[in-house]
Amino acid sequence: AELTEAVIKQALSEAYQKYRTLDEGKNADYIPALAKVDSDIYGIVLVTTDGKVYTQGDIKSEVSIQSISKVFTMALVMDQDGTQELVENMGVDATGQVFNSIVAIEQYQGAEMNPLVNAGAITTTSLVDGKDYEEIWGKIAREYDEFAGRELTVLEDVYKSEAATNQRNRAIASLMHAYGHIDDNFLRATDIYTRQCSVGVNARDLGIMAATLANAGKNPVTDQQVTSAKNVPEILAVMATAGLYDDAGKWLYKTGLPAKSGVGGGIIAVSPGKFGIAVISPPLDAAGNSVRAQKAIADISNALGGNPYDVSH
Numbered sequence: 402a403e404l405t406e407a408v409i410k411q412a413l414s415e416a417y418q419k420y421r422t423l424d425e426g427k428n429a430d431y432i433p434a435l436a437k438v439d440s441d442i443y444g445i446v447l448v449t450t451d452g453k454v455y456t457q458g459d460i461k462s463e464v465s466i467q468s469i470s471k472v473f474t475m476a477l478v479m480d481q482d483g484t485q486e487l488v489e490n491m492g493v494d495a496t497g498q499v500f501n502s503i504v505a506i507e508q509y510q511g512a513e514m515n516p517l518v519n520a521g522a523i524t525t526t527s528l529v530d531g532k533d534y535e536e537i538w539g540k541i542a543r544e545y546d547e548f549a550g551r552e553l554t555v556l557e558d559v560y561k562s563e564a565a566t567n568q569r570n571r572a573i574a575s576l577m578h579a580y581g582h583i584d585d586n587f588l589r590a591t592d593i594y595t596r597q598c599s600v601g602v603n604a605r606d607l608g609i610m611a612a613t614l615a616n617a618g619k620n621p622v623t624d625q626q627v628t629s630a631k632n633v634p635e636i637l638a639v640m641a642t643a644g645l646y647d648d649a650g651k652w653l654y655k656t657g658l659p660a661k662s663g664v665g666g667g668i669i670a671v672s673p674g675k676f677g678i679a680v681i682s683p684p685l686d687a688a689g690n691s692v693r694a695q696k697a698i699a700d701i702s703n704a705l706g707g708n709p710y711d712v713s714h
């Protein structure tokens with residue numbers, strides 16, 4: 402199908418209606434504040450690489466970005482240090498394990514994994530240069546703002562709730578320190594990581610962030626080059642192999658799209674050169690991926706010929 406306005410609107414509206422009453426999955430509850438988020442929030446946003454924004458449902462409610470943030474800190478570190486740094490530190494391979502796996506760290510002493518699982522992500526955050534917490538946080542926050550095209554804020558209740566209950570992530574950071582991947586500031590890195598996960602985003606923000614990746618690192622709404630174009634194929638490769646954790650294979654099989662989920666209920670997906678798409682819906686499946694978001698994105702992308710491996714249309 403050609404990507405006309407009518408075709409896009411139709412695909413969004415069909416997927417929105419089809420899954421509105423779906424009653425599967427449940428909110429993440431290992432971070433207490435997430436259990437309290439309204440499970441009925443449901444919004445879909447598709448942004449084309451020429452900057453047109455299409456929306457359905459709730460595009461105002463903010464949820465915490467959670468693991469989707471990992472993609473944008475990865476981009477920041479690639480711009481700072483070049484693209485080899487991460488490969489040499491924690492690697493760019495799927496773990497086949499849950500996102501906060503300790504087994505995956507033990508297996509190769511913190512190597513042979515990737516920046517999109519907790520161990521690799523906290524390590525990536527630890528690599529952002531800066532003289533103190535404030536300077537490092539400022540760089541991360543600015544990067545996210547530029548991807549979204551507006552100033553985002555931290556959801557302080559989510560931050561406090563996770564900071565009080567993130568013993569497991571502190572253990573992960575400590576192990577990554579023990580294996581020489583993170584320096585002595587591993588607890589500060591964990592705290593900054595927790596803060597980055599608590600940034601509030603609505604479906605529109607996530608759609609624009611995804612479209613910036615679809616558009617070679619240039620935000621198609623603000624026209625700002627946010628990250629170097631040469632980083633993007635490498636970021637998308639890691640999203641394809643590990644963006645939906647241990648279900649990344651199933652997802653890629655169905656859609657062909659590099660994507661990233663977060664336990665706040667958001668998923669972004671990228672059809673390179675065509676569009677970015679995002680859905681927010683908090684109830685998750687057992688792997689920690691939004692149930693409605695996976696279904697809606699798969700339907701919409703397949704209706705629009707978004708799968709880069711499918712050249713039959």
Ligand SMILES: NC(=O)CC[C@H](N)C(=O)O
Nearest residue numbers: 467468500519598663664
């Ligand atoms: N998968 C996720 O979204 C996890 C992010 C969450 N902040 C954690 O570290 O556990």
